[in-house]
Amino acid sequence: MEDREERRAPQSLYVHIPFCKSRCFYCDFTTFVKSPAAMEAYVDALVAEWDLMEPMEAPLATAYFGGGTPTLLSASLLDRLLTALHRRFEFRADAEITFESNPDSITREKLRVLRDHGVNRISFGAQAFQDHLLQTIGRAHLRDAIDEAVWATRDLGFQHVNVDLMFGLPDQALHDVEESVQAVLRLPVDHVSAYWLKIEPGTPFAKWNEMGLLSLPGEDAEAEMYHLVRDTLCQAGFVHYEISNFARPGGEARHNLVYWRNEPYEATGVGAHGYVRGERFAMERRYSAYLAAVREGRRPVSERQRVPIEERAEDQVILGLRLAEGVDRHRFERRFGRRIEEVFPGVVERLLADGLLERRGSAYHIPDVYWPVANAIFEQWIGTADIH
Incomplete structure (x- = not known):
């Protein structure tokens, strides 16, 4: 996928x-x-x-x-x-x-x-x-x-x-x-x-x-x-x-x-983190090592990590639910080729039934009253993506 x-x-x-x-x-x-x-x-x-x-x-x-x-x-x-x-x-x-x-x-x-x-x-x-x-x-x-x-x-x-x-x-x-x-x-x-x-x-x-x-x-x-x-x-x-x-x-x-919105961004400078083409990267955190790498003509990237598609789907939801605009179902499907309800089987239905999630138009939202405890709602999505 x-x-x-x-x-x-x-x-x-x-x-x-x-x-x-x-x-x-x-x-x-x-x-x-x-x-x-x-x-x-x-x-x-x-x-x-x-x-x-x-x-x-x-x-x-x-x-x-x-x-x-x-x-x-x-x-x-x-x-x-x-x-x-x-x-x-x-x-x-x-x-x-x-x-x-x-x-x-x-x-x-x-x-x-x-x-x-x-x-x-x-x-x-x-x-x-x-x-x-x-x-x-x-x-x-x-x-x-x-x-x-x-x-x-x-x-x-x-x-x-x-x-x-x-x-x-x-x-x-x-x-x-x-x-x-x-x-x-x-x-x-x-x-x-x-x-x-x-x-x-x-x-x-x-x-x-x-x-x-x-x-x-x-x-x-x-x-x-x-x-x-x-x-x-x-x-x-x-x-x-x-x-x-x-x-x-x-x-x-x-x-x-x-x-x-979980979109890509470049990052530069000591300790910076970026996200480009499904890969997260981190720059060297040590000041002297950063300067030394540049002097040697090397971009001082200290680590790169390919983000599995399941994690990208989780990020799309968890980051999107921080926003009042919520997670747009159509955009999720365009990005991952599957409906959000299929990728997170049972999670959407359970949160809707508990009143911890609501659907307005084409998007899912956390009700305003639950924003202060949003982290507990985010946890419900972690490790549950089923996408192939």
Whole structure:
């Protein structure tokens, strides 16, 4: 059995910029605290890696610079990086180009460089609007920096701005979450991402939690926080289009929709992960090994894994069920040549009977009320695909 979308050429690119001023206590991403000289060497290596890539078969519809803190790079390095990007890749006229940023790492000079090179979406890691909580989680900025950064992006003409919020933080109360959401609503943003805190192995928070030093709100309080975020943003005109994401109409994160729709994307930079023609790949996670591979003229891919068609079908469903649009039955059948009900025998019927799944038009959805416990519903699909 063939996945009929497997041959599709990727039209999206993820670029990892691994540098941070300091490391947040909850973070397990591939990040480093490095000198300006190391950042310059990395930009040179990244540009060289682009020249080692196979030519893209289609113009890019989205590009996403994540991290780390991509805007920790100097204005001159950002200019060098983006000049090379446009020399190497062709973009569609309506392409979305996103840069992640921390509020303390952005300047008007850097924003002008980004804007002049076609970057049209900025995503700020705010996380909270209370200084004591920002210090608790190890953020390098304070609340005032968020307001200043977001208004600067609007002043310089950026139409698409996201703010990240986190809930379930140590010592965070419901009124803190309400205050943060209200603060966001006073800003010129068209997208909000709201995430539960997850204690990741190997982080300071994991160590402190094992020692009993973290005062976490607990599941019931987190559920209240989630409902507060959702209800407040929806009442203010945001559309809850993905479990953790809200957008004003037209402000959806097009690059992230590529992930949730299980579409292919290229990836470059240390620690980056991509998905092209049914194969997942990961780039070298070690900074020195990444640079060494590029110097030797090798693209620093550290692992490749062919994704079995059963797993691709599971991904199509589980990722799609994160979205309000759900999993389209016709698209699933076009991709895999079989009906979703045949590939997952009994699962659809059981979830429908239990009220954990509903069918609207041609798509299956998780009812809104069950989005906070979606992971338990996702588990029902794992290991059940029967596709030949």
